[in-house]
Amino acid sequence: MSESDTKALHPIENVQLGERTYEQLRAAIVAVELRPGEVLKDRELAARLAVSRTPVREALYRLEAVGLVESRGRSGWAVASFTERDVHDLFEMRRLLEPVGLDRLAKQFDPDAVARLGRAFDGFENRIAPELLPDYFGADHAFHKLLIECSGNERLQGFYAIVEDHIDRGRHLLLTEVADRVDATLDEHLSIVEAIVAGDFDRAKVELLSHLHTGEAMMTNQLRNLMERHE
Numbered sequence: 054m055s056e057s058d059t060k061a062l063h064p065i066e067n068v069q070l071g072e073r074t075y076e077q078l079r080a081a082i083v084a085v086e087l088r089p090g091e092v093l094k095d096r097e098l099a100a101r102l103a104v105s106r107t108p109v110r111e112a113l114y115r116l117e118a119v120g121l122v123e124s125r126g127r128s129g130w131a132v133a134s135f136t137e138r139d140v141h142d143l144f145e146m147r148r149l150l151e152p153v154g155l156d157r158l159a160k161q162f163d164p165d166a167v168a169r170l171g172r173a174f175d176g177f178e179n180r181i182a183p184e185l186l187p188d189y190f191g192a193d194h195a196f197h198k199l200l201i202e203c204s205g206n207e208r209l210q211g212f213y214a215i216v217e218d219h220i221d222r223g224r225h226l227l228l229t230e231v232a233d234r235v236d237a238t239l240d241e242h243l244s245i246v247e248a249i250v251a252g253d254f255d256r257a258k259v260e261l262l263s264h265l266h267t268g269e270a271m272m273t274n275q276l277r278n279l280m281e282r283h284e
Contacts, residue, residue, distance in 0.1 A: 060081075060086065061077055061080040061081035061084055061086050062077055062078075062081050062086060062087075062098075062101050062102060063077075063101075063102070070104060070108050071108045071111055071112070074102060074104055074108040074109055074111070074112045075108075075111070075112040075115050075116070077102065078098070078109075078112050078113070078116060079112075079116060079121065079218065082116065082121045082122070082132055082133075082222065083121075083218050083221050083222045083225065084222075084225050085222060085225040085226050087132050088132060088226075089132050089133065089134050089135045089226070090131055090132060090134055091131060091132045092125070092128070092129065092130075092131050093113060093122065093129060093130040093131060093132065094129055095109045095110050095113065095129065095130075113129075113130050116130075117130065119215045119218070120133055120215070120219065121133050121218065121219070121222075135219075135222060135223055135226055135276070136276075137273050137276060137277065139219065139223075140223065140269060140272050140273050140276060141269065141273070143216055143219050143220055143223070144265055144266075144268060144269035144272075146216050147197075147216060147220070147265050148262055148265050148266075150201060150204075150209060150212070150213050150216070151197060151200050151201060151213075151261060151265070152258050152261060152262065153201070153204040153206065153209060154199075154200040154201055154202065154203030154204045155200065155203070155249070155254045155257050155258050155261065156204075156254070156258075157203050157204050157205055158203050158249070158254055159254035159255075162252075163203065166199065166202075166203050167249055167250060167252075169199060170196065170199060170200070170203075170246060170249050170250075171246055171249065171250040173192055173195065173196040173199070173242070173246060174192055174196070174239065174242055174243060174246060177189060177192070177239055179236065179239070179240075180236050181235050181236060181239060186235065189235060189239070190224065193238070193242065194217070194221070196242060197217075198213075198217070200261075201213045223272055223276070226276075226279070227272065227275040227276060227279060234271050237267075238264070238268070241260070241263070241264040241267065242264070244260045244264075245257055245260045245261050245264060248260055
């Protein structure tokens with residue numbers, strides 16, 4: 054497989070051009086292939102993607118609407134910054150959204166959903182080897198997404214998908230520092246899972262909120278350290 058095949062940005066075939074252009078640019082921003090503050094020129098992006106400027110411009114407007122891109126007026130666009138305030142706002146939204154799924158499970162018990170949540174971290178030991186980090190992050194992503202799906206609220210799920218993109222961007226930006234905390238996050242996730250499987254959704258909510266508060270504090274410190282290293 055060539056390097057171009059593994060990159061988020063590569064030439065696009067003329068099939069569902071607008072949507073695929075949007076998805077590739079979104080993926081490149083979330084993966085920090087396009088870094089916070091980087092100026093985005095539609096002509097250059099169009100050349101990299103082998104498309105016209107029209108689908109690129111349409112994609113940039115959509116990305117601006119979900120906060121991944123910032124308008125620079127006549128200068129065009131830039132990848133949105135990622136600040137300590139962003140971290141706080143994103144985790145605050147997660148603390149509001151994710152417990153809704155637990156509330157729904159407490160009122161309308163779903164044994165299939167509980168079983169899926171209970172298996173979310175099967176196969177991971179107390180210490181996660183570096184080569185398993187992508188698998189662990191995938192399990193983390195799927196677990197929190199399933200919590201939201203348990204709410205049964207499709208609008209909430211759509212809104213959470215936007216929040217999730219921003220959180221994932223932070224994880225990619227701070228990948229080295231995030232990896233240092235991964236074993237602690239596994240313990241936190243297992244505490245949430247244990248409470249869910251036991252049917253103790255009040256305790257599960259306490260564990261979930263504690264996990265999110267800790268995650269916010271750690272990501273804030275990691276971002277601060279990153280900024281200090283680049284001063």
